[in-house]
Amino acid sequence: MSQNHYHVLGVPATATPVDIKLAYKRLAVQLHPDKHGGNPIYEERFKAVAVAYRVLNDPARRAAYDQQLRQAEQRLAEAQRQQEYRVQGQRVYGVPMPPPAPLRTRRPAGSAERHYRSIPKQRKFTRRDYILTFSLLAGLLFFVMIVKLTMDHVTAVSNYEDGLAAYGQRKWETANAYFTEALHFKPTYREALKRRAEIQHLINRNYREAGNDYAAALRETKEPAERATLLYRLAQCQVQLGQIASAEHNLTNALALDSTQSGAWLARGEVRLFEQRRFPGAIHDFTAGLRHRSIVGRPLPTKYLTYRGLAYFKLQDLTQARQDYRRVLEANPRNGQVHFLLGRVAQQEGNAPAACEFFRRAVLLGYIYADEARQQNCP
Known part of the structure; x- marks a missing residue:
């Protein structure tokens, strides 16, 4: 095999740039033609050293040269492998003949002389296979669930928006149907629960269904003022259903969350006056409710002034x-x-x-x- 640039410089293929530079300087001094009287042999060797250094000293050229060397080695190895698998009788010029097959000195061993070892039966599914299968199924199930939840949310929002448009046009039955459809796809849709409850409460007078929707909306609500409003409306339904203790409890909780709700004050005063006959508490609630309405500039309802006067009358404060x-x-x-x-x-x-x-x-x-x-x- 002809020498390559590494052989010319006398360094291995893994030599560092410093090693290559030192080898070049050493050989350039040794082989310079002036030291050998212009001998053409040393002149050729000096040129070969210079060419090798120019190639190996440049990183890009060295990388390309190394790639050429590797390809040449691969081609040589492939040729050797092909030679090893040639037909025994085939003769290739320049390649030595393969050694002759060994002569047999005895007959092949019989079945009695052979040793058989059973191959262990491998399981069709290993633990790794089970883990991969389970992971694939779990991922597929998770993807299907995400798609379903997304589609349900989109459908629920679309139905809610249609119901809201009908609600604004006072088409109560149509709006109620849209809100019900939205809740079919997303049962915890707070806004749809609130709107449907308002229709059942204020339009259809179906206080039981309205109370159920208000209670469901409460479970999805965290903001205190909104919770107070829902508790007040739920209490109104409970009063109509004769659930006085629950109504008074919910009105108290509503006022604890938002004491500026005049409606809750007046509603609790009405419960305490007519249902519980707690006249001092009723006077206190009517006074607070009327005061809050006056603060925000709303007209005082004569009904609650009448009720407060009745509570004073019951206490003989004429x-x-x-x-x-x-x-x-x-x-x-x-x-x-x-x-x-x-x-x-x-x-x-x-x-x-x-x-x-x-x-x-x-x-x-x-x-x-x-x-x-x-x-x-x-x-």
Whole structure:
């Protein structure tokens, strides 16, 4: 085999650039033609050393040269392998003949002389195979679940938006159907639960279904003010269903979360007045609710002024009762019920003529319950 550049410089193929440079300097000094009187042999060797150094000193050229050397070695090895597998009788020029096959000195061994060893039966599925199969199935199941959840969410949102459009157009049945469809795909969809509950509560008067939806929406709500509103609406449904203790409990929790909810104050005052007959607590709740409505600039509802006056009357605080009743009359002078209640106040104070006058006005204004009181107490 002809020498390559590494052989010319006398360094191995793994030599470092420093080793290559030192070998070149040493050989350049030894083989310089001037030291040998212009001998052409040394001149050729000096040129070969210079060429080898130019190639090996450049990293890019050296890498390309190393690749050429490896390819040449691979071709040589492939040729040798092909030669080894040639037919025994084939003669290739320049290649020595293969050695002759060994002569047999005896007959092949019989079955009695042979030693047989059974090959252990391999299991079809190894532990690794089971792990890979299980991982593949788990990944596939997880992917299917993610796709289903995504599609359910998209469908639920689409139905909710359609229901919201119908809700804005006051198409209550259509809106309720869309919200129900949205909840079919996503049962915990809070906004759909709230909207459907409002339809059942305020439009259909189906307080049981509305209460169930409010309770489900509460489980998905974390924000305190929103929870307070849902508790207030749930309590309204419970009052209609006769669940007074639960309603009072939920109204108390709503006010603990948001004490500015005038509706919850007034609703709890109504429960305490008519259902629990806790008149001081009712007065406190009506006062707080009316105060919060006044702070935000909303008109005072005469109904709750009347209720507070009734609570004062039950406690025999006739002065405060009269003040609330008269505030109602200022807003609505033709309220026959309040004329009747003022007659009751006058009757408690022993002012029979004033009581009879109030009863008479109540009857004239259409409050028929005052007629019986007038007949019993007025001549």
